[in-house]
Structures are given as C-alpha cells and as structure tokens.
Amino acid sequence: MDEASSRPVQTFRIKTVGRASHAALVVVTVALLALALLPVFAGRTLIQDLIFLYYMLALAQCWNLLAGYAGLISVGQQAFVGLGGYILFALTLTGGLNPVLAIPIAGLVSALFAFPTALVVFRLRGAYFAIGTWVVAEVYRLAFAQVKPLGGGTGTSLTPSITSSAYGIEWVKTLLDVRTPAARDIVSYWLALALVAGTLAAVYFMLRSRRGLALGAIRDHETAAASLGVDIYRIKLAVYVATAAMTGMIGALIYLQKARISPDAAFSVLDWTAYVIFIVVIGGIGTMEGPFIGAIILYLMQHYLADFGAWYLILLGALGILVMLLAPKGVWGLVSERFDLTLFPTRRRLVVDDEERPIASKRPKMRET
C-alpha cells in the first residue's frame, strides 16, 4: 500500500454516450418523422409492404434479445403472436373495445401468460428449452381451437365496422381524401411504426441499462456471469416476459391488419418464428443492427421471389445455411468487423480525469516484461 500512496491519485469516470450519439438522435428523429409522413405521398402497396417490414423487424428485435443476448433460443414465440391476435379479436368482437386500445391490453395479457409459461420452460435447457417452447405454443394453438365464440378451429373475422372503428381512420379519410380501406392501412402503418420504434427504443434502453451489461455478459459467458454475481434467472425471466409483451402487441396489430384469424395461421411456427430466426441469423445475431439488414433481405426475397412458390422457401433455407456456415456472425458481423461500426452505441468507456499526461507514462514500472 506504500506504493499506492506514492502514486499520483487518478480519478476515473464512466462515459457511455459518444459524440456521434447526439447527431444520431437527430437523424433518428428526422427519419421517424419522414416515415410517419410517408403515407401522404406513398401508394397503398408500399404502405402494406412497409407494415410487413415493420412488424417483422419488431419481432426480430424481440427474438434477438431473447436468443442473441439472454441465450433463450425460443422456437415458440408464435405463442404470443397468436395470443395477442386472439386477445384483440376477443376484446373487439365480444367486448366492443376499440382495436387501438386492445393492442396494449393484448401486450399486458401476453406478459401475464408468459410468466407461468416461463416457470415451466425455464426448467429446460438448450435444445430441450427450444422444443419446450414450441410444445407450449402448440398447446396454445390447440386451446384456442376449442374456443367456439372465436371460431374454434376454423377461425373468425373482424367485421368491417370494427376494423374501421379504429381511432384516427375518419380523420385520415377527411385529411388525405382516401377511402376507408386505404385509411385503415394508413392507421395500421402508423401503429406498426409506433410499435417498431417503441420496440427498438425498449431494446436499446434495456441494453444501455445495468440489465444490458448483464445481458452482454450472459451472451458471452453465462457461468462466468453467474460467478460475478449476476442473477441469471431473474434477468432471463425479465427478458422473456418483456419480449412476450412486445410480441403480443405486435401479434395484435398483425391480426388487426389481416382482419381474419385462425389457430393454424396465428400460431404458425413458420410465419412467426422460422422467418424471424432467418432474419436474425442472416443479419447478425446478438447485435441490434443485424435484424435491420435481415428484415430487409427477407422483404426483398419475399418481394421478388414469391412467384417461384416452393423454390422461394428452398432458396431462403439455402441462404440461411450458407450464412451460418460461411459468416456465422451474419451480414452485420462482416460489416462491423471491417469498419468497426455501430449504430446503437452501448459501450461504456473508462475515462481518466488526469493531468494532460497519458496513462502509460504515469506508471513507468508497470509493464517491463
């Protein structure tokens, strides 16, 4: 300790926000405003395509947080998409609630269901966890197929009076001078934009918080994280419940937009989990940027290859396998390795508040070897 007193006292500080971040905030705000104003100029097809892109991106961000950070490789997130959708149908068809209000309630109910579900599936590890979540989603599907007021196994539709009762539709009709179906799409578009922006903000702030620090540690080495005092179970549970809530809201929006629901479609592992995994893996798992790239790739493939029928799926699978083999960190992994780039900075830097001299020269005897 004598050595310590002779050493000049250094004070240290933590710094999270980079200089670029304030500029990024402005860019994000401007981009959001531009996207929000897009329906004024854009045609209906583009709006519908973007709705698809937004909710797939939101689902992918949720799954990435689950699998890429918390190590929860769930193959059963369709449970919450379907649940959210069905809650919306139940609340609007039998409860007479406005669809816009039904969306947050669907999220809340999904979180409530996620809690006991987690108590069951969290007893399983690795591949067993993956299969367990899938089985749970199947149980959800079979259960909703029994609910006669919601159409049982064949499903049901929202009446036009319900779908056009969503807040803002009349307003959009008069303001933009469009018919009801187009106005409905525009309101759905705004809801989707709000949900994806909300999801991104939620994921980003979670990663920036102390939970994010633990999630980064769990992602890199779970047992080491535990031996440093991280309560793995609690953080995983929090992530599972939070993503279930977000996934439930997205599911509610998806089925408001589709206006028709059936157990087989709403709890489809292909539509709501397989595609989502494809997006995250292709784009780059364990990064926030990856799902953006993956969602755009999926959208482009679906847009240009949908006419090829089964070949589209074969190509999708082949591309997925190729990326896993050749670039396991995904497209973003390749980009960020080459350019040391990040769009969502979460790094915490240690800053030394010293006199002007650099750190190394202050402690000359430190590294002789």
Next chain:
Amino acid sequence: MLLEVAGLKKSFGSIVVADALDLAIEPGEAVGIIGPNGAGKTTLFNLIAGNLAPEAGYIRFDGRDLASISPQGRCRAGIGRTHQIPQPFEKLTVFENLLVGAVYGRRSSERQAAQYCGEILGRLGLLKRANSLAGSLTLLERKRLEMARALATAPRLLLLDEIAGGLTEGECSELVTTINDIRKTGVAILWIEHIVHALLAVVDRLVVLNFGRKIAAGLPREVMQRPDVHQIYIGIEA
C-alpha cells in the same frame, strides 16, 4: 472462521473427487492447494463457488451454510473466483468486464464503480487496455483480467485457480507482488497452483490433495518436506 468446509464429498461416477474434505480459512489468511492433476482441486473450487453441489458435508462462509445459495449469491456474499482457463466476456471491453463484477457482485452503481474498477485495473497493469475488447487480450492479460474481475466484486475470499500457469519467470514474480498487495487489503486467499515457488512466496499454509483426499496440511516448509508429499507430488522432480 471465514470459510469452513467439513466432510465434503463428491464423486463423478466411480471417481471420487472430494472425499471427506475438511478445510478452514481465517479472515485475511492465505492458503495454498497443491496436488497432482485429477486430485480434485478445481472441483473443490466449484463446490465452494456453488457450480457443483456436494453429496455430503457442508460449506459455511462467515458462519452461514451455503448449501441453498446459488453461485451469484455466493459471489455477493464475498466469494470471488478465477477460472483456470480464463473466461472473459469477449465482446465486452476489459473495463465492462470489471463493471459486471462491480455492479452485480459488489452492488454499486455504474458511476461509483468507475473509480473502483479503474483503481483495480491500475493495480493489475490493465489500465492501458481498459477500453479494448476482452477478446483481443493475450493470455497473460486474460489471466490478469480474470483476477481483476474477481476483485471487482469486492471479495473477502478470493479463489485463484492456477493463475500463474503459463507465465514467464518475470511475469510470475510480478503476479506474486500483486497477490501479496491484495492480501494486505485483508482479502483471504485460497490458491491452487502447480508453480510451487510462487505459491510459497504468498501462502501461510499449504494443503495437499490426492484422489479427493487431504493427505497433508500445515506450514508450507514442513508440508513440502514430508516424504509422502514428495512421493506423490514432487517425486518427479526429486
């Protein structure tokens, strides 16, 4: 008594890795553990840190039975450990690695933790690498990080698992100085090491394990001179 281990038993199939083990450590004491490969040294650490559950016996820390306490609970109670093969969080920076320990193990806020972590990094010569990714460190740096990270949790007992293995002579003596510095702050140390001379420069007592059994214990010089210890452990060198 800071750590009290009694009648500890653990086996993997027919291989016994802990056989009625007893061990006691006073606050601030440094104890070394030696023994041939497969003697159950790392298993003992895994049992103390909560990564494995014993079949019989108990472990008390600060008078509290640890049986129902998770690894993270034991860390928060004051048991810090390093791993024989360093396990850094590769995609976090060196500083962030320590921050995990300080925020979760020591339960301080990130802002408070900065000063504390900075000082540890300085003491372990990692300050220059503070903002580099842990995945880019050399073996020596990884070993230092392993120790720095454990220290960030503010342990009262530090479990060091072959921290000197693979280091050069100079690096090794530097490490001994660092560990002696840590001792002076009142941290008790339990150290598994094959590099006996490094161990002897630090520890008050020595424990020899073989096939999960404690075959000798006592003052380092005396233990090293016992013929049975020579035979099973040092025999190769003699």
